[in-house]
Amino acid sequence: MRGFCFRRCGIIIKDEQEAGKNVRTTIEKRERKGTQYPRKSLQIPFGLLQRPAMDKWSLMTITVLLALTVRWTVSLGSYSGAGKPPMYGDYEAQRHWQEVTYNLPIRQWYFNTSDNNLMYWGLDYPPLTAYHSLMCAYIAKLINPDWIALHTSRGYESQPHKLFMRTTVFVADLLVYIPAVILYCFSLKETSTKKKAASALCILLYPGLILIDHGHFQYNSVSLGFALWAVLCLSYDWDLLGSLAFCLALNYKQMELYHSLPFFCYLLGKCFKKGLKGKGLVLLTKIAGTVVLSFAVCWLPFCTDMEQIMQVLRRLFPIDRGLFEDKVANIWCSLSVLIKIKNVVTPQTQLKFSFAVTFLSLLPTCIKLTVQPSLRAFKFALVSCALSFFLFSFQVHEKSVLLVSLPVCLIINEIPFMATWFLLVSTFSMLPLLLKDGLLLPYTVTSLAFLSVCVASFSIFEKTSAEDLQLKLFFLSFRRYVSWGKSFPKIVKNLFLLSVMLMAILSLMSATVNPPQRLPDLFPLSVSLISCLHFILFLVYFNVVILWDSKNSRSFQKKII
Incomplete structure (x- = not known):
């Protein structure tokens, strides 16, 4: 013994x-x-400590393998624009960018020329996306030069090329996004190993990102992965590395601006706390230097003259496209059912108005984060600000909801019920796009699998009390006007079940029922309106959680009680 x-x-x-x-x-x-x-x-004894570590890595390994299996299975299906000339879809856009970046000098990448028709999937993402396309093009050239041949490769489709393109997304996900998710879940405090693995599994099985990247075909996992690396670095107080990682995310996709204000306010708040006449000023200077240097390196090939820079910016922010495109689940698309905003207001006025509304909607959260910077408040602010941008900003795409979904994934261990609900709605909001790409079966299976995993991992239906939903302090503040008690969890559960049933019915009808001839957009608009209503309620909820943050307002809570 x-x-x-x-x-x-x-x-x-x-x-x-x-x-x-x-x-x-x-x-x-x-x-x-x-x-x-x-x-x-x-x-x-060494063996006693070794076993838990082995168990932890075994659980995470199984989680990653399961996530990779789901991704590759979805990638076997159809993709955006498959067999649909003359423009095809996002699959062809990514292939065309490889063709352009490989065959043309950098000066012509963003300009309209005889070899680069910007009306045919012109490059409209920041430099890092272009460099990524160039890197993929070099590999494609080694395998089959026909895949990126100038002009003649347009609309190229073949099984080997599909395998290559799917592999590039798979590898990008594996190298950038998945490691960030695993390390983030390992960093969670006051959480058991099983809960960390459960959080990682739920995040990695989020159907929205899988369906868009590995089904529809995009590389959102790269920019979202860099953003997650930035959050991870800030959680360890590696502020300079976090700033660098977020600059990489922003230079890969300009839509990362959705997350920019929380990063700015959180870091500025930290500098204020350290004192702007001492350590705070030093930190602020270092962060500013890191940001400037990062952008300078990424944009260096385009800094030869001002015309180059302005042309890239025009491509990144195409104001002429209008307030919104297609059927997106935001305020402007929903209001257009009643009022044709595009016909009533000029594009310049639309831009100014959307900017003003967006800024006002996220202002309270940003002020609170700057005054009381904390990692928890930062993560919730990422959700609220990204959702404000999605609902109110100019030129929003349906896929932009992924920028809201990422920070929601990061708080799934704190409020699993609301996070699960939001992530299901965000996937549902992209249903018209997924049906257009022939992804009904992957959409159904991945959504059901995700819901099952969340229910099994977090017992979400048992976490619907005001305290579990971070609303206890809010109810205490308004207990004279808002009555709550044993009925509150039941009401929340019923609303969730009603929401899921409504999404299921509308999904089934969208896939099987032909709309009336007079109302050809009946189902896409219905999806957008219902999703938008959900998102408005979620925006109110997350703002309430942030502004009545019990973790940072204990003194206020004592006064009330």
């Missing part, structure tokens, strides 16, 4: 298996309290 001494507790345990169990329990309890162990104070 082996024995060891647990000096801190004064316990002598002879049975090794029982000892391991007791030690791990004690460690978990003290870790939750923030206790740090001196090395000499705890003498434990």
